[in-house]
Amino acid sequence: MDGIIKAILYAAGIFIVCVHGVPSPNYATPDQGFFMISHYPETGRSSTLHIYAIENLGRDGEFSITKEGGLPSDGIQTGLITTPGNGMTFGCFLQVNERNRLGGVRYGQYTGSFALNMGGNQLSGYTFVKPKSDVLNTRGVQTVTIYPSSITSNDLDEPVSIGVAHRPGCRAIKWCKGKKRNINSGPRLILKHTDDAGLYTIQRRGKRASRGWFVHILVIAATCPESYFASGPGCAFTKRLCLNGGVLSDNNDRCICPPFMVGTQCECAASFDGSELLLGDQLLCDDLPDGDPKCKGYLVCYGDNYGCTCASGWQGNACDRACPKGRWGANCEQHCPDSEPDCNRFYGPSSNLYKNGCGTN
Incomplete structure (x- = not known):
């Protein structure tokens, strides 16, 4: 389906709508299948700012992105997020150009939503942008x-x-x-x-x-204690172990994985050959407008209990500081095992990679 995008300006702010169709992924994804990204989450007054809304469960629907407090129309651009090879559409983006007079207005909370064309609940997400300062x-x-x-x-x-x-x-x-x-x-x-x-x-x-x-x-x-999930009017205990920084969903017995980790237990890196960071089926960080092949500066925000975190291999207020030796993963929160003390800062130990058999079962 060809994407349609329109921008509607109103008193409270800017409202961006995308209608699109997306392909079905071939691996497990976060609980909602919808997430927001800000690039960079901490930025100066004169830097170009990008906000991305992405859906990767293969559903048709309509995106919207709103900014708390609004944005003036001058300097705003919008567009679809598509892969260059086959033109598949995964979402839309909001770009605020380098204009000093917009600098302070751009900071704050951005909210995105995804409404299914076939009905059902509207999925929502958020991301944040703050001024670059050591105060x-x-x-x-x-x-x-x-x-x-x-x-x-x-x-x-x-x-x-x-x-x-x-x-x-x-x-x-x-x-x-x-x-x-x-x-x-x-x-x-x-x-x-x-x-x-x-x-x-x-x-x-x-x-x-x-x-x-x-x-x-x-x-x-969270609705329930750790290791529990909401089940009807109460909470149900699960023995599922979420690996590599994954957390149990608030809504069902599933793991919500950190950015770029997939599988029922978040046991596999979302990569086919160890050199690409996949955001969805065939969607790479480099495919995003102003995208970076290693996802530098990306704050990725999922729904449910996971919240926001830097892309794998990065940490810091602007998500642009590389993981130190012996650390890997989203926000560099994972430790390399003793068997691989210098494991890859994006994917961790080699056993996480698809090329080594991960995710084949």
Whole structure:
């Protein structure tokens, strides 16, 4: 199906719609099959900004991308995401060009959705872009998932601390949660209950009327404890083990895999030969507008409990710092095994690669 794209501007912001058809993938995908990407998640005022919305379960539908607070029409471009070889369509993108006067407006939360043409629930996603600054530093943390201690309690097993590193003398730090203002001050916030979930804006005011600096951290509350998933009115225990940083879905007995890991247990790298990073069937990072063959600078945001993370092999606020020796995977959170202390920072040990038999069963 040929893609159709249109942009509708309104008072609250920009609304981008794509109608498209996509091919069916040939391997397991994240729970929703829909995700958002920002490139770069931390950026300067004069850099070109790309937001991508991608669906990879082979369904026809309509995308939309909205920006919290809106964007002026000048300097905005939209288009379809297609593969150059056969023209298959996987989604659409929003591009905000290099214009200094748009710099501060571009920062904040972007929300995407995918509505099935044949009916059913609308899938939604989000991603974030923040100003490049060392005043407030989340150390690459964009989302945090918290779990209740039991199926009958909203308390967490242990308190979870979220916050920012900041410049010495940076004292005027305020926290907002949604529309609730000044719920906390200082660089850290302690989460104790699943009711603490929500979108937090951490802000330090600038001089005079300046908005100053701000960052977002989204706290996601799982419905059930870890190793459990929602089943009817309650929670069901599962013995499924999610590997390579995967987490159990909130909605069923499935693993949600980190970017570029696939399989029922996230046991395989989404690569056919060890040199390509696949975002979908035949869709490479290099196929995206302004794409990088190694996915440098990509913050990939899935639904359900997984949240947002840097592409495999990268870490940091801008997802542009390579993994150090002995680490690999999304946000560089995985450790190389003793048998391969210098394993590939994108794919980990060689056993994860398709060319070595992974994913053939």
